[in-house]
Amino acid sequence: MKRKLNQDDEPPATDAAAVAEPEKKKEKKEKKEKKAVEEEKELSFAELGLDPRLVQAVAKLGFEKPTLVQRKAIPLALKGEDVLCKAKTGSGKTAAYVLPVLQGILGRKKTDNTPTTAGLILVPTRELADQVHKAIEEFSAFCAKDVTAAKLTENVSDAVQRSLLANVPDVVVSTPARAWKSVDSGALSVANLQYLVLDEADLVLSYGYDEDMENLARSMPKGVQTTMMSATLLSAELDTLKGIFCRNPTLLDLKEEFGEEDEKLTQYYVRTGEDDKWLISYLIFKLQLIKGPCLIFVADIDRSYRLKLFFEQFSIRSCILNSELPVNTRIKVIEEFNKGIYDIIIASDERSEVFGDEKEEETKEEGEGEEKKGKKKGGRKGKRDEEYGVSRGIDFKNVAAVVNFDLPTSASSYTHRIGRTARAGRTGIAMSFVVPKELFGKHKPTSIKSCEKDEKVLAKIVRAQGKMNRKLEPYNFSKEQMEAFRYRMNDALRAVTKVAIREARTRELRQELLRSETLKRYFEENPAELSHLRHDGELGHKARQQAHLKHVPDYLLPKEAKKEITKGSVGFVPFKKVDKDKKHRGKFGAKGKGRSFKVGGGRKGDPLKTFKVRRKK
Numbered sequence: 049m050k051r052k053l054n055q056d057d058e059p060p061a062t063d064a065a066a067v068a069e070p071e072k073k074k075e076k077k078e079k080k081e082k083k084a085v086e087e088e089k090e091l092s093f094a095e096l097g098l099d100p101r102l103v104q105a106v107a108k109l110g111f112e113k114p115t116l117v118q119r120k121a122i123p124l125a126l127k128g129e130d131v132l133c134k135a136k137t138g139s140g141k142t143a144a145y146v147l148p149v150l151q152g153i154l155g156r157k158k159t160d161n162t163p164t165t166a167g168l169i170l171v172p173t174r175e176l177a178d179q180v181h182k183a184i185e186e187f188s189a190f191c192a193k194d195v196t197a198a199k200l201t202e203n204v205s206d207a208v209q210r211s212l213l214a215n216v217p218d219v220v221v222s223t224p225a226r227a228w229k230s231v232d233s234g235a236l237s238v239a240n241l242q243y244l245v246l247d248e249a250d251l252v253l254s255y256g257y258d259e260d261m262e263n264l265a266r267s268m269p270k271g272v273q274t275t276m277m278s279a280t281l282l283s284a285e286l287d288t289l290k291g292i293f294c295r296n297p298t299l300l301d302l303k304e305e306f307g308e309e310d311e312k313l314t315q316y317y318v319r320t321g322e323d324d325k326w327l328i329s330y331l332i333f334k335l336q337l338i339k340g341p342c343l344i345f346v347a348d349i350d351r352s353y354r355l356k357l358f359f360e361q362f363s364i365r366s367c368i369l370n371s372e373l374p375v376n377t378r379i380k381v382i383e384e385f386n387k388g389i390y391d392i393i394i395a396s397d398e399r400s401e402v403f404g405d406e407k408e409e410e411t412k413e414e415g416e417g418e419e420k421k422g423k424k425k426g427g428r429k430g431k432r433d434e435e436y437g438v439s440r441g442i443d444f445k446n447v448a449a450v451v452n453f454d455l456p457t458s459a460s461s462y463t464h465r466i467g468r469t470a471r472a473g474r475t476g477i478a479m480s481f482v483v484p485k486e487l488f489g490k491h492k493p494t495s496i497k498s499c500e501k502d503e504k505v506l507a508k509i510v511r512a513q514g515k516m517n518r519k520l521e522p523y524n525f526s527k528e529q530m531e532a533f534r535y536r537m538n539d540a541l542r543a544v545t546k547v548a549i550r551e552a553r554t555r556e557l558r559q560e561l562l563r564s565e566t567l568k569r570y571f572e573e574n575p576a577e578l579s580h581l582r583h584d585g586e587l588g589h590k591a592r593q594q595a596h597l598k599h600v601p602d603y604l605l606p607k608e609a610k611k612e613i614t615k616g617s618v619g620f621v622p623f624k625k626v627d628k629d630k631k632h633r634g635k636f637g638a639k640g641k642g643r644s645f646k647v648g649g650g651r652k653g654d655p656l657k658t659f660k661v662r663r664k665k
C-alpha cells in the first residue's frame with residue numbers, strides 16, 4: 049500500500065517531466081521553423097534555381113531579393129507543379145509566373161529548337177497584356193535570341209496578328225477572347241503548349257471570358273502546367289478554374305503573410321457630403337496637401353471629365369483614363385504618368401458600369417456562397433472596351449496616393465484600387481470619400497447614385513481589410529477652415545456645365561481621331577473631312593475660365609500651409625514621423641525634385657493638421 053502511495057506521490061514529478069518534454073520539442077520545432085523562414089527570406093534569385101541569364105536580368109531591373117510570392121511560387125513552378133496563388137497586389141506576381149515560363153522555354157531549347165508556342169499567358173485587359181509583354185522582354189533581355197514573345201491584344205488588324213503568329217512566338221500574351229479567336233482561326237496553335245498562366249484569374253472569369261476559356265482548355269493538350277494568380281481569388285472562382293484547367297494544383301494563399309509590409313500603406317476614409325468631396329479635393333490638390341503621383345477613382349466617365357474641368361478652373365493639371373479612349377492612348381497615359389509627366393490621373397473604374405451591379409461579387413465576399421452567374425458577352429455594353437481595367441494589375445509606378453473620390457461598390461474593387469499604391473515595399477496612402485446615408489442626395493448637382501450605399505460598402509471594406517490585418521482610420525477636415533474656400537468651389541462647379549463636359553469628352557475623342565495612324569491615309573485622301581474634324585466644335589461650349597480661381601489668395605491660406613508653400617516643400621503630407629532631415633525629402637532621396645512620393649513624415653509640418661484634422665479615437 050505504502051509503495052502504491054509512493055507511486056501515487058511520485059507522479060507529479062513524472063508528469064512535469066512529461067509535460068516539459070513536448071513543450072521543449074514544440075519550442076525546438078518553432079525555433080527551427082522560424083529559422084527556416086528567416087533563411088528563406090534571405091534566398092536569392094539564383095538560389096531559387098533560375099537560369100543565370102534570368103538572374104542577370106532581374107538584377108539589371110534592380111530586384112535584389114525575391115519577394116514572398118516569388119520565393120514560394122517559383123520553386124513550385126520549376127518543379128512542374130500547378131500553382132494557384134493568392135497574393136496581395138503589388139507583391140511581384142508577374143515575375144513569379146513569367147520567370148518559370150521563361151526558364152522552361154530555355155530548358156527545352158537546349159535540346160529541341162523546333163519553333164513552337166510553349167507558353168500562353170492570359171490576362172483580362174489589354175493594358176495588362178502590354179505590361180506583361182514588356183515584363184517578358186525585360187526578363188529575357190539576356191536571352192532575347194532564345195525567347196520570342198507576342199501579344200495579341202493590340203489594336204491591329206487580324207492580318208498583322210496572323211503574321212505575328214506565323215513566326216511561332218515562344219510565348220503569347222493575350223486576353224482569352226483574342227487567344228481563342230486566333231486558335232479558332234488556326235493562326236495560333238496550342239497543340240504543343242506546356243505552360244498556361246491566368247493572371248488576375250478571377251477577373252478573367254468575371255469578364256465573361258469563361259466560354260473562351262473552356263474552348264481554349266479543350267484545344268490544349270493534357271498536362272499543360274497551369275499557374276493562376278490573383279489578389280482576390282474567391283472559392284467559387286477557384287473551383288471553376290480548377291475544374292477547367294488544373295490537375296492537382298498547390299494552393300498558395302499568402303494572405304497570412306499580409307501585414308509584413310502593410311504598415312507602408314495608410315488607409316483613411318473621410319465622411320463627407322456630396323459637394324464637400326469637391327471642396328476637399330480642391331484643397332488637397334491646390335494646396336498640394338498630397339504630393340506626388342496620385343490616382344483618383346471616380347464612378348463614371350462623365351464624372352471624370354467633370355472633375356478634370358473642375359480642377360482646370362484652379363489650374364490643377366490632370367489627365368483622364370477610361371474605357372472610351374483608344375487602347376494606344378490609354379497605354380500612353382499610363383506610360384506618361386509613370387515617367388512623371390502627369391501627377392494626377394482621374395480614372396473611371398467602370399467595371400460595374402460595364403457589367404452592371406457588382407452585387408454578386410459582394411454577396412460572395414460575404415461568404416453567402418451564391419454562385420456567380422456567368423456574365424456572357426451578350427450582356428456587355430457594346431460601346432466601351434471590354435478589355436479595359438485600371439484598378440487591376442496595372443503597375444502604375446510610385447503612386448503616392450489613391451483617392452477614392454467615389455467609393456467603389458465592392459470590397460474587392462477597393463482592394464485592387466488601393467493596390468495601385470504602396471507597391472513593392474514602398475509607402476502610400478489611400479483616402480476614400482464616404483457619403484453618409486443622411487447626406488446622400490442632399491446636393492443634387494453633384495449627387496451620384498453609386499454612392500447611395502457608401503456606408504454599407506465601407507463596412508464591407510473595413511471587414512475585408514481587417515481580414516488582411518489592415519485598418520482604415522477616419523480622417524476629418526476642419527469645416528471651419530474649409531468654409532473660406534467654399535464660394536470658390538461653387539464658382540468652379542457652376543462653370544463646369546453638362547454641355548462643357550460633353551464637349552470635353554468629344555474633344556478628347558476628336559483629338560484621338562486626328563492622331564490616329566489608321567485614319568492618316570483616309571485624311572490624306574479626304575482633306576475636307578480632316579478640316580471639318582479639326583474645326584468641329586471649336587466654338588463649342590468650353591467650361592468658362594475664371595482667372596480669379598487660378599490662385600489661392602494669401603489671406604485664405606492657413607498659417608501653416610502658407611509656411612509650407614513658401615518653403616518650397618509644398619503641401620507635403622507627412623502622415624508618419626521621420627527624422628527631421630528626411631522631412632522634406634522623398635523616400636528615394638528626391639530632394640528638390642518634383643516627384644517626392646514619400647508620404648511619411650513628421651506631424652509638425654502637416655498642413656492637413658493645420659486644417660484641424662481630427663482623428664476619432
Ligand SMILES: Nc1ncnc2c1ncn2[C@@H]1O[C@H](COP(=O)(O)OP(=O)(O)OP(=O)(O)O)[C@@H](O)[C@H]1O
Pocket residue numbers: 110111112113114115118135136137138139140141142143278279440441442443467471472
Ligand atoms: N523582387 C523584387 N524586388 C523589387 N521590386 C520588385 C520585385 N518583384 C517585383 N517588383 C516590382 O514590384 C512592382 C509590382 O510588381 P507586379 O506588377 O508584378 O505586382 P503584382 O503582384 O502583379 O500586382 P497586381 O496584383 O496589382 O497585379 C513592379 O514595379 C515590379 O517591377
